[in-house]
Amino acid sequence: MHDLDPALLRVYLRRLGFAAPPPPTLHTLHLLQLRHSAAFAFETLSTLLHLPVPIDLPSVAHKLLVEGRGGYCYELNGLFLALLRRLGFEAQPLTGRVLMGATPGVPPARTHLMARVRLEGRDWLSDVGFGGMVPTAPLALHEAGPQPTPHEPYRLDREGDAFTLRAWVNEAWKALYVFDLAAPAPIDLEVGNWYVSTHADSPFLGRLVAARTGAFCRHTLRGGSYAVHRLGQASMRVELRDADAVIGLLREVFGLRLPAHSQLRQAIAQQWRRPAEDEAAPAQAVAAT
Template sequence: MPRLTHRQLYLQRLGYDSPPPPTLQTLQELQLRHVCTFAFESLSTLLRTPVPIDLPSIEQKVLLDGRGGYCFELNHLFLALLQDLGFDARGLTGWVVMGGPPDARTGRTHRLSLVTLEGVRYVTDVGFGGMVPSSPLQLDTDATQATAHEPYRLTLNDGAYTLWAHVGEEWRGLYVFDLQTQADIDYEIGNWYVSTHPASVFVGQLKVALLAVGKRHTLNNANYAVHYLDRPSEKRAIESADELLTLLQGTFGIRLPAHPQLREIVDGLIMANSKEG
């Protein structure tokens, strides 16, 4: 039996037996299926191992090694698939403002994509952790847009767009982006900061997320939560390395990397969390 190509394997993981047409419905289905199939995860930066973002390395990690990744990996992989399927799509970068003022200008440490369909522009993103949109969003409107999960909206100010999510009873700014054309080196610089800089919120930290119908699973170091659309979130602290590693494999569907210090580092997360608690 002939070996599947990476594209065939990718589509198979997303539930397709053959390439779907480049339509809005396909884009919507692809984004939702992706965020419910491939985990956002920072095990590499937790373990302080390199995070290469060339496409062959990402395909090896995500499609063959059973891992997930973060925005510079997942959105690169997703963009390559969209372009392969015939979508008019290109990459963008943005500034993360979640947790801070929505007009802050941080570094360009987020990657997303712009897709144009029949003259209408959409942003698509499969790599923004626990608040990743589960549907593409029309760019040139400030109207509230429903997704398969929470409502989102986009606002424009001086050439920069802000993405907002409606969480609980408030609108939260997530990230700001513009439409500047990006070269490979732009992604490399952002990824280098995210994966190596001492001030990066990812270095030495574990951040994991995976969506499902009507809910979001998130893991922040040793704090696990399930956020529902129709009822309060369930939150608990993970109390052992075995419990955390089982959660990564079971709930998040991650094949654990073969790293000699993985359990020791996870034990450190549990201990640090118990002291904070």
């Protein structure tokens, strides 16, 4: 198993506002999760360009910490899990089935990665990779009722061995994903990532989506449609005029250093010509649209 390179660990911690490794406490976990979703954007530039998405730790660390990119759940939560373990947290991966946008009565595949963290005998769900609806605080797994975060309230409903994560959005509890506490094998993550990054039915293949949190707000991008969702206020939406406007937004708002790919501008421009079926937004990427 690879460990985080010490030099990259220092870069990672600085991005999250720490001059030295913090102690593995619940307070630290709260800070890490809140800062991570603001510092590292959820983005699908690789799948937009039909590029491979390796999820081994050295590749992900290089992409996010050296290349200045973001990623999706297998990358963001994969790197976050490595950080948690490096800091001394007892953390393991979990996988979930995304319910937003899924066909009712048809169980979707396990295509979402998150973390289970045990602290002082209690289990917490920690997730920095659910795009526009990423929870910005750890959630107590066995606590009934709403749980506050710096953004929306969330709750975890349990039925047997299954937990359903819900968020309070537009005056209703919206189901986000369902999961159990079985730890996946590494091959399960490889298969899930292969589906998300290559399968024709993947909600990310050939599509541009991005998300990043701010203070009391969320930024989301789908194709050429940019939105800012502020707590307690109406969302602001802007339809961007062209690929250059999107590229500027990705750099300035989402904080990305874009890949030097000859087809990037063309791939972004094609987002305006996607069919109406894209109105079923990818759950991990867009919130409250």
